[in-house]
Amino acid sequence: MAAKRRFRTVKGMHDLLFGKAGAFAFVEEKAREVFSLYGYDEVRTPVVEETELFVRGVGEASEIVGKQMYTFDDKKGRSLTLRPEGTAPVARAYLQNNWASGPQPVKVFYMGPYFRYERPQEGRYRQFHQIGAELIGDPGPYSDVELLVMLLRFLGELGFEDLEVGLNSVGDAECRQRYSQYLREFLEPYRDDLGADSRRRLETNPLRILDTKAPRERELLEGAPRLRDELGGPARDHFQVVCDELGRFGVDFEIDDRLVRGLDYYTRTVFEITSTALGAQNAILGGGRYDGLIADLGGPSVPGIGFAIGQDRLVDLVLKIPGARKRLNAEAHRRRPVCVIPIGGSYRRHGMELAQELRAAGIPAICEFDSLRPLKARLKQAARHDCQWVVLFGEEEEKSQEVVLRNFYEGSQETIPRDGFAAAVAARISA
């Protein structure tokens, strides 16, 4: 005999229920609205990709590839991975579908679930959701500016006002290489003061030491050479234009010398938006330029820039904005169904018909079919569904060819002709 077992979601993965799902849909609609204003088209790539795509794209040295991927072999022994991020798949789609032969630059956005095997905590889940956008094919700084302006427009429409925008440039491959060497030489004498992680990064990826939170390491870095001083001419000019023009287009930002990102493909402009209202996982979005990614994946040398928004975190924040929550509730309220209650078992079919007529008129409607329960109990159900309007129909109404329409909010009720009652209900709802 099978033991009684209670199934539940696997670690780090959660049901998205009711209000939360509505809030998710709300930010998704806003994203579609705003991004399409800037000429972006929606795409959806598969949840599963070849493992190699992320190893080459995101980078072997990154934490994501190193230890956070859901990787498995399929039945033919191919190594597949649940996507841990969105940019590499889009770059793959760019190459596979030969977007280079279409209008340039390519501008796409996307949304969906992503997976990373990490220890769950507030704002960090094993299945999480991102809304992202990519602009591929234009190397110039105005693309960076426009992308950020669009992003802030989106966040503004959601009701955010004062957000911290951090900006930096990690330079081109050559300047980063050079700087990494300087940093390594600078830190080498203090090797023993570094934590185990940073010591390891000294070899693999010295740049990542810059965003350490360890107080001792931060202290050390005070005197370190600055990445920004080592930028080559083109990268420096690019960054200068981005900064100047962002100011001109009304984007408040702060240059953050320690802002480097965890994905290896970033070049030049990188940015991050954080919120103090989120606990330890305070980054709600991050992004940057990736001028070498497409080439790394075996394609031509095509530049790109993009961002990814942590949708779960974003929604948590949106729900903390009083105005947004009110709007969401009002919207949900507007779609509350009319409740049809047939009185007596032989009137269930009539109930179904009445509900169908309401729906045909575009009015959400539910029908309480369980006529064995007392009318009282069924009215109570209608109230619990937060219905404002209840339609009653039974023997009396059939005789007089009328329906009873009750307004729960007012506590009033009236009798209206059966024929064309849906239009009458519609009129009262919109009144």
Next chain:
RNA sequence: GUGGAUGUAGCUCAACUGGCAGAGCGCUUGAUUGUGGUUCAAGUGGUUGGGGGUUCAAGUCCCCUCAUCCACCCCA
């Protein structure tokens, strides 16, 4: 991967130095015929996350395990 906190009814939580597992909310029904929200009454609710141990006796003490949350880490 490391550390800390917490698991008792559908939900929020009680239960002393081990001594009969409880309350509120919810849910169901009723307070005479076909009228919700308030009130009153009755009813429904549990292998105390799971397993083992100590004890006359374990929700309580010990061990193991699982899960959740928080932080480190990582990043969205």
